[in-house]
Amino acid sequence: MLTDYYQVSMAYIYWKQGRQDEAACFELFFRKNPFNGEFTIFAGLDEALRFVANFRFTDADIVYLRKMLPEAEEGFFEWARHLDCRGLKIYAIREGTVVFPVEPLMRVHGPLAVAQLLETTLLNLVNYASLVCTNAARYRLTAGGDKKLFEFGTRRAQGPDGSLSASRYAYVGGFDGTSNVLAGMKLGLPVDGTHSHAFVQSYGGLDDLPASTTVNGVDIKGAALRWRATLGYDDDRLHDGELAAFVSYAISFPKKFVALVDTYSTLETGLKNFACVALALWEAGFQARGIRIDSGDLAYLSREARALFDGLAKRYPERASCLATVAITASNDINENVLASLRDQDHAIDAFGIGTHLVTCHAEPALGGVYKLVEINDRPTIKLSNDVSKTTIPCAKAPYRLISKNNLMLLDLLVPARYAPPEVNERVLCRHPFDHEKRVYVVPSVVIALHQLVFDGDADGQLARPSLEDIKRRVKKQLTLVREDILRRSNPTPYKVAVTPELFTFFLDIRQRNEPIVELT
Numbered sequence: 001m002l003t004d005y006y007q008v009s010m011a012y013i014y015w016k017q018g019r020q021d022e023a024a025c026f027e028l029f030f031r032k033n034p035f036n037g038e039f040t041i042f043a044g045l046d047e048a049l050r051f052v053a054n055f056r057f058t059d060a061d062i063v064y065l066r067k068m069l070p071e072a073e074e075g076f077f078e079w080a081r082h083l084d085c086r087g088l089k090i091y092a093i094r095e096g097t098v099v100f101p102v103e104p105l106m107r108v109h110g111p112l113a114v115a116q117l118l119e120t121t122l123l124n125l126v127n128y129a130s131l132v133c134t135n136a137a138r139y140r141l142t143a144g145g146d147k148k149l150f151e152f153g154t155r156r157a158q159g160p161d162g163s164l165s166a167s168r169y170a171y172v173g174g175f176d177g178t179s180n181v182l183a184g185m186k187l188g189l190p191v192d193g194t195h196s197h198a199f200v201q202s203y204g205g206l207d208d209l210p211a212s213t214t215v216n217g218v219d220i221k222g223a224a225l226r227w228r229a230t231l232g233y234d235d236d237r238l239h240d241g242e243l244a245a246f247v248s249y250a251i252s253f254p255k256k257f258v259a260l261v262d263t264y265s266t267l268e269t270g271l272k273n274f275a276c277v278a279l280a281l282w283e284a285g286f287q288a289r290g291i292r293i294d295s296g297d298l299a300y301l302s303r304e305a306r307a308l309f310d311g312l313a314k315r316y317p318e319r320a321s322c323l324a325t326v327a328i329t330a331s332n333d334i335n336e337n338v339l340a341s342l343r344d345q346d347h348a349i350d351a352f353g354i355g356t357h358l359v360t361c362h363a364e365p366a367l368g369g370v371y372k373l374v375e376i377n378d379r380p381t382i383k384l385s386n387d388v389s390k391t392t393i394p395c396a397k398a399p400y401r402l403i404s405k406n407n408l409m410l411l412d413l414l415v416p417a418r419y420a421p422p423e424v425n426e427r428v429l430c431r432h433p434f435d436h437e438k439r440v441y442v443v444p445s446v447v448i449a450l451h452q453l454v455f456d457g458d459a460d461g462q463l464a465r466p467s468l469e470d471i472k473r474r475v476k477k478q479l480t481l482v483r484e485d486i487l488r489r490s491n492p493t494p495y496k497v498a499v500t501p502e503l504f505t506f507f508l509d510i511r512q513r514n515e516p517i518v519e520l521t
């Protein structure tokens with residue numbers, strides 16, 4: 001029922017005219033890579049196939065459809081009640097693959113009415129998944145492989161479903177974990193986090209601490225205050241409420257003490273209070289995990305933090321070595337540009353917590369994936385457009401990735417699905433789908449068939465279910481296969497998606513046959 005009304009109207013007309021079982025082929029593709037980039041990661045396939053495998057109208061759905069279509073004959077609802085995805089075959093590119101405009105990510109063959117009814121939901125499941133996965137992959141490429149990336153966006157996501165999808169596909173795209181507890185419970189994602197400013201604000205002073213702050217026989221409050229004196233920190237400038245908050249965290253979670261240090265002043269009080277509590281906790285036998293900085297110049301403050309911790313570790317090699325391994329997390333409105341800028345600066349950040357820009361895909365809020373009819377009863381179909389690049393390419397098509405002898409991805413070639421695939425070491429002419437001038441010969445050393453049969457409604461339904469970890473691994477591997485100039489952030493090189501000469505000629509011919517010649521008077 002998560003669909004557009006027009007799908008149901010069309011299904012009714014097809015049923016009424018006895019056309020519901022005509023053989024249709026739809027293809028799902030997009031026309032432009034997001035984020036001014038030249039690549040996209042295909043995600044959402046597993047969820048899409050699970051939807052197809054379970055597709056049916058319940059009795060309650062039928063009651064509503066009856067109200068919605070009072071003019072429809074009863075037989076339609078009888079038919080709809082027993083509708084499922086038998087007779088459907090879906091070919092698709094593997095989830096987690098790097099993909100490009102125009103190529104069919106999914107090719108759905110089956111009875112016209114049901115294949116049409118799937119459109120909206122399939123697009124809903126693939127578009128945002130691929131968008132946020134691509135966004136996350138771009139953040140990962142920009143941050144570098146050695147930084148930890150955490151998704152912190154639940155509060156900013158587009159509703160509850162949006163937040164779960166964001167956590168899931170950010171993880172697949174290259175994030176290490178999420179703060180989203182539901183994503184941990186439902187999807188098994190690693191969940192982690194620090195604490196908020198409210199936690200620090202809620203402590204007015206040391207009097208707010210419990211009577212005992214002892215861990216492993218060490219009074220953490222007392223030891224932290226002793227460290228304050230030892231290090232010569234001026235009591236007046238260090239915030240006691242903040243110290244109380246840090247002590248409270250440390251005694252409740254001595255194995256994973258983290259502190260948000262910017263509530264009052266990172267340099268004047270936050271870092272110093274943290275150091276005192278971390279040193280006190282070390283006396284009790286526990287290593288503090290880290291700090292989070294959530295405002296100000298993140299590069300500068302992280303450098304200052306590292307310098308302070310390293311300085312203390314040097315000054316007290318016996319008693320302060322724990323500070324040398326404290327992790328520094330940065331957050332606060334971080335996006336791809338901030339990550340890139342930070343990468344070019346001197347900084348000491350180990351981990352990034354990223355919310356709003358990641359989950360809302362602020363830089364490009366939608367992937368324009370579409371689902372188009374390309375064949376009906378073996379007749380190729382076309383949708384014309386004034387913008388020739390928006391014209392759909394007719395025929396059921398299979399994409400092949402042609403690889404050079406140096407193992408480089410040369411281009412993706414779309415071949416009518418009923419034709420033989422290109423052959424290794426055989427020269428093949430590849431044509432730009434819309435531009436007569438652009439042609440290239442390719443002699444591939446490897447030919448990868450990008451499409452696989454992933455759903456067979458007459459056999460086992462969904463044929464394989466990769467785990468999220470499998471898909472995440474594929475994304476990582478795929479990104480090592482794509483040329484750096486295609487992946488780069490500024491002025492990336494477009495990757496070629498071509499068609500065979502037969503398909504090019506056929507496409508031109510069908511365009512001309514369907515397009516009326518304008519008469520000027």
Ligand SMILES: Nc1ncnc2c1ncn2[C@@H]1O[C@H](COP(=O)(O)OP(=O)(O)OP(=O)(O)O)[C@@H](O)[C@H]1O
Binds near residue numbers: 294298
């Ligand atoms: N060294 C840096 N280089 C580039 N961008 C940075 C650097 N440090 C912080 N930023 C980014 O600059 C922006 C600063 O935003 P803003 O001015 O709202 O924060 P703030 O004033 O420091 O903190 P607050 O949230 O307390 O207002 C954020 O997007 C942050 O990620």
Ligand SMILES: O=P(O)(O)OC[C@H]1O[C@H](OP(=O)(O)OP(=O)(O)O)[C@H](O)[C@@H]1O
Binds near residue numbers: 155334356
């Ligand atoms: O900045 P984002 O990338 O969205 O990351 C998540 C943000 O959410 C939290 O604070 P929140 O924004 O709720 O409040 P604050 O910025 O006023 O601290 C956190 O402190 C981060 O700043």
Ligand SMILES: O=C(O)c1cccnc1
Binds near residue numbers: 193292355
């Ligand atoms: O755990 C955190 O630090 C966190 C989680 C969500 C949003 N901001 C911060």
Ligand SMILES: [Mg+2]
Binds near residue numbers: 332333
């Ligand atoms: Mg914020």
